[in-house]
Amino acid sequence: MSIVLHGVAVGAGIAIGRAHLVTRGMDEVPHLELLASEIPTEITRYEQAVKATRRQLEQLRVAIPENAPAELGAFISLHLMLLSDVSLSREPIDLIKEQHINAEWALKQQTDKLAEQFDAIDDDYLRARKQDMLQVVERIYKNLNGLSTEVAVEEDFEDDAVLVAHDLSPADTVFFKDGRIAAFVTDVGGPTSHTAILGRSLDMPSVIALGHARELISEDELVIVDGSMGVLIIAPDDVVLGEYRRRIREFRSHKRQLSKLKKTAATTLDNINIELLGNIETIEDIKNLHKLGADGVGLYRSEFSYLNRDNLPTEEELFVLYSDVVKRLKGKSLTIRTVDLGVDKNPRWFGQSHSLNPALGMTGIRLCLAEPVMFRTQMRAILRAAVSGPVRMMWPMISSVTEVHQCLAHLETAKKQLAERDEAFNADIQVGVMVELPSAALSINAILKHVDFVSVGTNDLIQYTLAADRGDESVSYLYQPSHPAVLKLLHYVIRAANRLNKQVSVCGEMAGDEQYTRLLLGMGCADSQ
Numbered sequence: 159m160s161i162v163l164h165g166v167a168v169g170a171g172i173a174i175g176r177a178h179l180v181t182r183g184m185d186e187v188p189h190l191e192l193l194a195s196e197i198p199t200e201i202t203r204y205e206q207a208v209k210a211t212r213r214q215l216e217q218l219r220v221a222i223p224e225n226a227p228a229e230l231g232a233f234i235s236l237h238l239m240l241l242s243d244v245s246l247s248r249e250p251i252d253l254i255k256e257q258h259i260n261a262e263w264a265l266k267q268q269t270d271k272l273a274e275q276f277d278a279i280d281d282d283y284l285r286a287r288k289q290d291m292l293q294v295v296e297r298i299y300k301n302l303n304g305l306s307t308e309v310a311v312e313e314d315f316e317d318d319a320v321l322v323a324h325d326l327s328p329a330d331t332v333f334f335k336d337g338r339i340a341a342f343v344t345d346v347g348g349p350t351s352h353t354a355i356l357g358r359s360l361d362m363p364s365v366i367a368l369g370h371a372r373e374l375i376s377e378d379e380l381v382i383v384d385g386s387m388g389v390l391i392i393a394p395d396d397v398v399l400g401e402y403r404r405r406i407r408e409f410r411s412h413k414r415q416l417s418k419l420k421k422t423a424a425t426t427l428d429n430i431n432i433e434l435l436g437n438i439e440t441i442e443d444i445k446n447l448h449k450l451g452a453d454g455v456g457l458y459r460s461e462f463s464y465l466n467r468d469n470l471p472t473e474e475e476l477f478v479l480y481s482d483v484v485k486r487l488k489g490k491s492l493t494i495r496t497v498d499l500g501v502d503k504n505p506r507w508f509g510q511s512h513s514l515n516p517a518l519g520m521t522g523i524r525l526c527l528a529e530p531v532m533f534r535t536q537m538r539a540i541l542r543a544a545v546s547g548p549v550r551m552m553w554p555m556i557s558s559v560t561e562v563h564q565c566l567a568h569l570e571t572a573k574k575q576l577a578e579r580d581e582a583f584n585a586d587i588q589v590g591v592m593v594e595l596p597s598a599a600l601s602i603n604a605i606l607k608h609v610d611f612v613s614v615g616t617n618d619l620i621q622y623t624l625a626a627d628r629g630d631e632s633v634s635y636l637y638q639p640s641h642p643a644v645l646k647l648l649h650y651v652i653r654a655a656n657r658l659n660k661q662v663s664v665c666g667e668m669a670g671d672e673q674y675t676r677l678l679l680g681m682g683c684a685d686s687q
């Protein structure tokens with residue numbers, strides 16, 4: 159009998175293969191009481207397991223192959239940091255001493271305590287780091303017990319191996335590209351987990367958050383992984399297999415067609431040129447952008463350089479970073495969005511939001527306007543970087559023309575400050591806004607008079623128009639890009655911009671979804687990100 163499980167789609171594509179179950183160390187943790195004389199040996203055992211874990215992670219970090227995802231090194235470094243923290247390197251030893259227990263049980267108790275602390279964190283991103291902590295613990299546990307910590311031993315696999323794990327850590331994926339792994343699935347993991355990010359970058363069919371997949375699958379069992387739909391089929395019958403084989407052929411031929419088109423100019427039959435731009439979060443993403451043949455960067459989510467640090471970046475730091483981005487883009491256009499913080503992107507210095515509706519609270523441009531020193535520091539860095547290449551500035555989450563006036567006033571002040579310092583900057587920098595709120599869409603005619611371009615941020619426009627949280631699975635059925643209300647707003651904005659001869663682009667997941675391409679072109683949009 160076949161079983162179908164639904165999880166979170168991560169890496170697109172379909173694979174049919176034989177399951178290879180990844181051993182799980184911490185299923186049944188023994189609880190032993192030790193004699194006082196046994197404690198020193200137990201402590202040494204724990205210290206050696208931590209040492210071995212560190213050595214393995216360090217070795218993996220230097221052995222990362224060229225073709226591995228760019229972010230892998232940073233993720234392994236994070237695991238090394240977690241390992242060095244007293245909560246894993248010291249506190250389990252204190253528990254062994256205080257309670258006269260074995261190292262495994264001390265580690266288990268400490269893990270439960272840490273897991274509880276992570277669960278209590280409000281910030282989604284930081285809460286999701288619990289999984290990283292558990293992955294480090296799993297490795298320590300395996301080292302304590304002399305279990306293998308290697309996941310991908312390529313000679314062991316057939317070409318169609320599907321890895322089935324309770325969880326996979328970034329370190330586990332180091333040799334995935336070189337191995338014979340066709341796909342992977344995990345029981346746990348959220349859409350922002352590092353496993354999910356790596357799954358996307360690895361370009362390998364993968365599904366996470368499948369619940370109890372590992373328990374339901376036997377070693378070597380035939381499975382289908384549909385990474386596009388987030389589906390896992392265990393023991394499929396011949397009809398289902400036939401259908402998925404057909405889909406694999408279709409997917410491959412579609413990919414081949416697309417890669418042939420990479421260098422072809424994006425021009426419609428009636429000779430309208432479409433600019434295809436990419437979104438980036440970090441400078442490392444530029445490699446991919448060139449590989450895919452994008453015309454430039456339509457959205458640089460600059461807030462990522464404000465996260466995971468205790469202080470604000472300085473103007474000089476941002477200037478050096480943006481100038482490096484410009485250089486690496488080799489003449490391609492760059493639109494830098496000023497920081498869009500708040501909701502799920504809260505820097506440490508910002509503190510926790512106590513708003514009941516953070517998405518309607520102090521976020522996006524509201525936060526920039528409330529922190530003018532921070533805002534103008536970033537503006538000055540952008541203005542300076544715009545001397546060396548085609549850089550534009552864009553403001554997020556604008557809700558009214560008043561906010562545009564306020565941004566323009568800060569821009570003038572930033573320019574004046576640079577002029578007083580005799581600093582080189584681009585005084586004619588193009589400025590634009592993101593249309594992400596229905597109020598901005600409906601005020602578009604007034605807004606357009608004061609800016610050079612607009613970009614419709616569909617991710618948020620859909621969420622705010624339909625009052626459906628974009629990150630909440632339970633209302634995802636309401637989150638519909640093709641809802642008539644969303645389409646009306648989109649059409650209204652595009653038409654107004656075309657009428658006033660201002661550049662308009664469409665951004666967000668909807669812009670990258672082929673099923674909407676014709677619709678957006680038909681509405682008169684010639685840029686898409």
Ligand code: PEP
Pocket residue numbers: 457459498594614615616617618619665666667
């Ligand atoms: C959007 O809202 O569509 C967008 C691109 O911005 P972000 O996804 O960063 O909120």
Ligand code: MG
Pocket residue numbers: 594615617618
């Ligand atoms: Mg947005």
